Amino acid sequence: MTAETVGFWGIAVVLLASSLAVVLTPNLFHAVLYLAVSLVATGIVFLLLEAPFLFGVQLLLYAGGVVTIVVFAIMLTERLVGETIRQTNRWVINGAVLSAAVLAGVIGFLLRGETPAARAAWPEDSTAAVGLALVGPYAVTFQLLGVLLVAALLGALYFARTDD
Amino acid sequence: MPLNAYLTLAALVFAIGLFGVLTRRNAVGILLGIELMLNAVNINLVAFARFHGDVTGLVFALFTIAITVAEVAVGLAIVIVIFRVRRTVEADHLDLLRG
Amino acid sequence: MRAGSPALALTVLALPFLAWTLIALVPPLRRAGRVAGLLGIAAMGAAFIVAALAWLGAAPRTAAEHPAVTWTWIPADAGAMATVGVLVDEVALAMLLLVTLVSLLVQVYSLAYMADEPGPSLGRYYAYHSLFAFSMLGLVLAPGFLQMFVFWELVGLCSYLLIGFWYDRPSAARAAVKAFWITKLGDLGFITGIVMLWGATGTFDFGELFRLAGQGALAIEGLGTIMFLVYLGAVGKSAQFPLHVWLPDAMEGPTPVSALIHAATMVTAGVFMVVRAFPLFALVPDLLVLIAWVGAVTALLAATMACVESDVKRVLAYSTVSQLGYMMAAAGAGAAAAAFAHLLTHGVFKALLFLGAGVVIHVFHTNDMFRMGGLWRRAPWVGGAFGVGTLALAGIPPLPGFYSKEAVLGGVLEAGLTWPFVLLALTAFLTAFYMTRAVVLVFFARPHAGPAAGHGHDHGLHVPALMDGVCRLLALITIGLGGWMTVQALRGHGDAHAPGWLMALSLGLAVGGIALGWSAYQRGVPDPRRLAGVIPLSLIGAAARRGYGLDALYAGLYRAALLGFSRVIGWLDRYVVDGILNALSAWTLRAGDVLRRLQTGLAQDYLYGVALGVLVLLIWAQWGAS
Numbered sequence: 001m002t003a004e005t006v007g008f009w010g011i012a013v014v015l016l017a018s019s020l021a022v023v024l025t026p027n028l029f030h031a032v033l034y035l036a037v038s039l040v041a042t043g044i045v046f047l048l049l050e051a052p053f054l055f056g057v058q059l060l061l062y063a064g065g066v067v068t069i070v071v072f073a074i075m076l077t078e079r080l081v082g083e084t085i086r087q088t089n090r091w092v093i094n095g096a097v098l099s100a101a102v103l104a105g106v107i108g109f110l111l112r113g114e115t116p117a118a119r120a121a122w123p124e125d126s127t128a129a130v131g132l133a134l135v136g137p138y139a140v141t142f143q144l145l146g147v148l149l150v151a152a153l154l155g156a157l158y159f160a161r162t163d164d
Numbered sequence: 165m166p167l168n169a170y171l172t173l174a175a176l177v178f179a180i181g182l183f184g185v186l187t188r189r190n191a192v193g194i195l196l197g198i199e200l201m202l203n204a205v206n207i208n209l210v211a212f213a214r215f216h217g218d219v220t221g222l223v224f225a226l227f228t229i230a231i232t233v234a235e236v237a238v239g240l241a242i243v244i245v246i247f248r249v250r251r252t253v254e255a256d257h258l259d260l261l262r263g
Numbered sequence: 264m265r266a267g268s269p270a271l272a273l274t275v276l277a278l279p280f281l282a283w284t285l286i287a288l289v290p291p292l293r294r295a296g297r298v299a300g301l302l303g304i305a306a307m308g309a310a311f312i313v314a315a316l317a318w319l320g321a322a323p324r325t326a327a328e329h330p331a332v333t334w335t336w337i338p339a340d341a342g343a344m345a346t347v348g349v350l351v352d353e354v355a356l357a358m359l360l361l362v363t364l365v366s367l368l369v370q371v372y373s374l375a376y377m378a379d380e381p382g383p384s385l386g387r388y389y390a391y392h393s394l395f396a397f398s399m400l401g402l403v404l405a406p407g408f409l410q411m412f413v414f415w416e417l418v419g420l421c422s423y424l425l426i427g428f429w430y431d432r433p434s435a436a437r438a439a440v441k442a443f444w445i446t447k448l449g450d451l452g453f454i455t456g457i458v459m460l461w462g463a464t465g466t467f468d469f470g471e472l473f474r475l476a477g478q479g480a481l482a483i484e485g486l487g488t489i490m491f492l493v494y495l496g497a498v499g500k501s502a503q504f505p506l507h508v509w510l511p512d513a514m515e516g517p518t519p520v521s522a523l524i525h526a527a528t529m530v531t532a533g534v535f536m537v538v539r540a541f542p543l544f545a546l547v548p549d550l551l552v553l554i555a556w557v558g559a560v561t562a563l564l565a566a567t568m569a570c571v572e573s574d575v576k577r578v579l580a581y582s583t584v585s586q587l588g589y590m591m592a593a594a595g596a597g598a599a600a601a602a603f604a605h606l607l608t609h610g611v612f613k614a615l616l617f618l619g620a621g622v623v624i625h626v627f628h629t630n631d632m633f634r635m636g637g638l639w640r641r642a643p644w645v646g647g648a649f650g651v652g653t654l655a656l657a658g659i660p661p662l663p664g665f666y667s668k669e670a671v672l673g674g675v676l677e678a679g680l681t682w683p684f685v686l687l688a689l690t691a692f693l694t695a696f697y698m699t700r701a702v703v704l705v706f707f708a709r710p711h712a713g714p715a716a717g718h719g720h721d722h723g724l725h726v727p728a729l730m731d732g733v734c735r736l737l738a739l740i741t742i743g744l745g746g747w748m749t750v751q752a753l754r755g756h757g758d759a760h761a762p763g764w765l766m767a768l769s770l771g772l773a774v775g776g777i778a779l780g781w782s783a784y785q786r787g788v789p790d791p792r793r794l795a796g797v798i799p800l801s802l803i804g805a806a807a808r809r810g811y812g813l814d815a816l817y818a819g820l821y822r823a824a825l826l827g828f829s830r831v832i833g834w835l836d837r838y839v840v841d842g843i844l845n846a847l848s849a850w851t852l853r854a855g856d857v858l859r860r861l862q863t864g865l866a867q868d869y870l871y872g873v874a875l876g877v878l879v880l881l882i883w884a885q886w887g888a889s
Contacts, residue, residue: 019176023196028193057229070240092187101878105882109881
């Protein structure tokens, strides 16, 4: 039992539990909080996969930014008159069946594929490698990403404006 | 753990996210499900990157995260506007495109 | 055996065609009615002169020569498939003369008879006349079945156009359509027979066919059927029983038209065709017997119907049917020459009778004989002309009818067809009887009212000079023809093997008929009404008045067939065709309703769809790949 195995199983349980909680909790605020937990758990999975940079990005952007945004959105879209933000799900059985079917399909693919059993060679400083890749082969994409973010920002600003 | 373990984990999270997308009534709840699905995709990407020794997967995952952030921002902006106009964000009530 | 010049024949053919083209294509010419008439008459007159020249200039030929000139119409690899041209033998020459002469006289007569017609209408009339002359001449000159058929149909078209000339009269329009339909029935048989014959021999040409017949190469399976089908064309066109019903109704057309088309020329086309193609018919003796029988029955039946008619034109129409029966009977008996002779003589004196009837109708303003009478005292010349025609038709020597009728009877007797002979003899008696009846009613009976009524004023009857003149001319031609035939008979050129008692019999029948008619209608001994009441005469009379039920039968069949068929088609259209369409549209609408429920407008439902699609893709990729 290596440390990695133990870590994996532990974080897997946390991730799955929190994900289930996200989709099953009636209270929307709680769901967001559970989402934050699952996002952090994902970050730890990245750590287990020796991608520390991505762990950092995950925490910053996802757990930090996205969760904040969603909380604000919830606050702005609910009547804040003491009413708990409760909700029930619709067509649970159908959704469960369909999701299970998709899961079965994907797992089926997994089982028949040939995947490497052992990890391949990994640069010591993966962050540096990522950085080099970003300004190297993927420079254009990186810039486009910037454009996309500006567009998203403008879009969000436009939508959020008040009509006066 | 072999690659398949990570991939299976990602598949499970994806399925759970899909379930959330299909069943949640609140629009924000649907977006949370989408978040989970994107998360699962990221796990997949990083796992493949590690096991194949190619940093490209990490770069891809980075891009995915960035795009997700943009998408969430715009998506929630839309939800807020809808709330302003129709005073509801329940997905069942947003059926103006009904045939 | 003589042959005429093809060039002259073509000229005769071209002249009325030219007149027709000019009148039809030059509207001002047509609108000026009389000018068109004069043009038609000029063309016809020139054609008659050329025809006479052709007749006089005909050169002798051997029996083996076939004086035809043809040009390729539809070329084919192994010789032409269809040819056009002219065949100018003595039969054709005689017909040329008859057609051009009678056409000329009728067109001249029409100038006076149709003088009340408005200009454009008159122009149309003369255009049709010229077209008819051209068609009839083309038929007569045809060297093969195909050309004959083309002109056969053209002639039928002209008949339709001219019967229905006053097309705003419903009865005229109906009569024209009826004529067209009934003759079309026969024509169906005709074209089928011709094509089958072509299928068996590969040619339409008469010369070729006669040669093959002579060589015995035509002893093919089904020749009897083929020739019967060809004969059907003659049944329709020459008004043989049971397709005779159109001819009396065709009297709706102007009287000059009746004289030309339904007495002298068009209706004789059937007889002409049988005479022309006689070598082929001779190969099927049973068919000839049938033709003779049908002809004899037609003759008698039509004669009985003429006895009960009150419309003078219809009497003449039935008389024409009856005489056509005579001609066909002679042809069926193998005496083609006698049939053709009767065709020629009948053409002349029947035209005379019709034109005379035209004068009578013009004077009395009615066709009903029972409203006429006493015309003899007022217009003896008309009476004389009409009388000449009557005597010729009855068969009194020295008029031509006597000789041709005797030739017919002789031919039938010689062929051993006793019952047809008896029928024809009876018909001869009835012919004389009903013609005398007509003459008495029109000319000698005491007038009830009208222009010939003696009481009161005595203003002169105005018979237009042209009409009177043409009638007198035709009477003279009749007498002249009779004189020529008498001379021929006295010289012994006639039929030498007719038994001596035949002449006495035919004369006796004619005289007897005239005597009975005269005494019954002029003197009242016996009273015609009481005579008609005697059984079986009353039964025959009643049946004859109803046309022996044929018209009713045809109408019933037509109605049943057509309406029945249309009802079936209507049902199919409403329930099958429309049903399919309605069902399709209903299904489409229902499918649309069902599919519309997919468009809920809810994003999550669409996401369901996406997820399902992904699932399908996964499954397909898994199973497809394996």
